Amino acid sequence: MQWGVYIHIPFCRQKCFYCDFPSYAGKESLMEAYVEALCQQIEIQGFSYRQKWGTPATIYIGGGTPTALPQEGMAKVLQAVAEYIGKDIDEFTVECNPGTVDEGYLQLLKKQGVNRLSFGVQSFSDKLLKKIGRIHTGEEACTVVRMAQKAGFANISVDLMYGLPGQSLSDLQESVGQADELAVRHLSIYGLQLEEGTAFARMAEMGKLNLPSEDEAEAMYDYMTHRLPELGYQRYEVSNFAPKGFESRHNLSYWHDVPYLGLGAAAHSYLDGKRYAAVTDLAAYIAGIRQNHEIWQMEEEATREHAMEEFAFLALRTAEGLSGRAFADKFKTSLHAVYGKSMAKMSEQGLLSVDENGCRLTEKGFKYGNVVFEAFIFD
Structure with missing residues (x-):
């Protein structure tokens, strides 16, 4: 894996x-x-x-x-x-x-x-x-x-x-x-x-x-x-x-939604679809490890909608963009069914290039990426 x-x-x-x-x-x-x-x-x-x-x-x-x-x-x-x-x-x-x-x-x-x-x-x-x-x-x-x-x-x-x-x-x-x-x-x-x-x-x-x-x-x-x-x-x-x-x-x-283990004070982890953050205080981290106390705290568990949002705007940061197949594999629904309107709106503004395989930022979209990312957040 x-x-x-x-x-x-x-x-x-x-x-x-x-x-x-x-x-x-x-x-x-x-x-x-x-x-x-x-x-x-x-x-x-x-x-x-x-x-x-x-x-x-x-x-x-x-x-x-x-x-x-x-x-x-x-x-x-x-x-x-x-x-x-x-x-x-x-x-x-x-x-x-x-x-x-x-x-x-x-x-x-x-x-x-x-x-x-x-x-x-x-x-x-x-x-x-x-x-x-x-x-x-x-x-x-x-x-x-x-x-x-x-x-x-x-x-x-x-x-x-x-x-x-x-x-x-x-x-x-x-x-x-x-x-x-x-x-x-x-x-x-x-x-x-x-x-x-x-x-x-x-x-x-x-x-x-x-x-x-x-x-x-x-x-x-x-x-x-x-x-x-x-x-x-x-x-x-x-x-x-x-x-x-x-x-x-x-x-x-x-x-690209790959799991990772964070080690050390303040390190973040993404494991089994959940996100964790370690304590930031150095003395607390050292004492926690020595005494075998829990130093990780799970961040607020993501709802399905939040997980979709995060998956979308992280992928959109890359030149490859957001893959429809990867989205469907993870969420068991089509990208266009969930984000079709948002993709069409961003495409009309010249910020996204959209095709049957997914979507990706245009040169203009990279410049105004936050506008695009916001469009993938549910109301």
């Missing part, structure tokens, strides 16, 4: 100003205990699901900054994965911050079976990196990507952002050009979202955040979506681009 594993490492050297992920700076004193608890969870729950479903197709270690862990801590996690979840994973990704890895760390990852790296670069402009709270420079990002390639990593992803404070179109053009020059195999490009509780949200409330205008941000979006295919990066999901064969299999599993 196809399934995946997500492992959460919630530590950071410094909290980025835009980030609302469950991650913490200044918690280094908890790292050792956290690694111990995580390895125990991998041994118990990871091994249990491996016995049930076999070796997972994908593993993704994210954060936070996984490589904020000392090498010995990461080595323990990777050893536990190899022993209790499996070796020779088809796609095994670790997120890295350019300011937290060196040649020795990269060699450790490679030796332990990691075959894909995702670098959170965000920009190659030092001016912008400082403004958003990153700890690395553009030159350091270039150096570490080349170092990873030299260590034998052929599948490298880079995250970039647009719509950042003080960012211009030329800034984005230079970053895209630099990523292309480095010949990375995957690009994730996200527009800045002001999330509640972040430093940027507070700055915006005080009128101290100099964001690009809507027209400037739209120009960045248009540049990105037209230039990347010219460079060989095909869009396969709303924010993700890659040459054919280098799409993130793990992320695609999220959008």
Whole structure:
């Protein structure tokens, strides 16, 4: 059975100003205990699901900054994965911050079976990196990507952002050009979202955040979506681009209704059609694992209608779109019977391409995806 594993490492050297992920700076004193608890969870729950479903197709270690862990801590996690979840994973990704890895760390990852790296670069402009709270420079990002390639990593992803404070179109053009020059195999490009509780949200409330205008941000979006295919990066999901064969299999599993096990504090799981979330507090997570207490809480059980909505708009994020056959297989009813009117309306507006096999976003639809997703929510 196809399934995946997500492992959460919630530590950071410094909290980025835009980030609302469950991650913490200044918690280094908890790292050792956290690694111990995580390895125990991998041994118990990871091994249990491996016995049930076999070796997972994908593993993704994210954060936070996984490589904020000392090498010995990461080595323990990777050893536990190899022993209790499996070796020779088809796609095994670790997120890295350019300011937290060196040649020795990269060699450790490679030796332990990691075959894909995702670098959170965000920009190659030092001016912008400082403004958003990153700890690395553009030159350091270039150096570490080349170092990873030299260590034998052929599948490298880079995250970039647009719509950042003080960012211009030329800034984005230079970053895209630099990523292309480095010949990375995957690009994730996200527009800045002001999330509640972040430093940027507070700055915006005080009128101290100099964001690009809507027209400037739209120009960045248009540049990105037209230039990347010219460079060989095909869009396969709303924010993700890659040459054919280098799409993130793990992320695609999220959008294609594939089950996954989340391990670690704040990790989410999708198992047997139900969604679970682990406690976010690090001390509570560590104590819960040590004392064999329940650390997962099932999220509100989805109604049939909610399950249809989620299945639809997750699939619509991908270039493949929403398959009528897959929908019918899961819900035992036809896609057109449930969403025919919505699909027709979105098609008339040029946002959806509809045929007998299902529907998918048009170029315009990708740009205004939230309008389409809303049309697939029941009144």
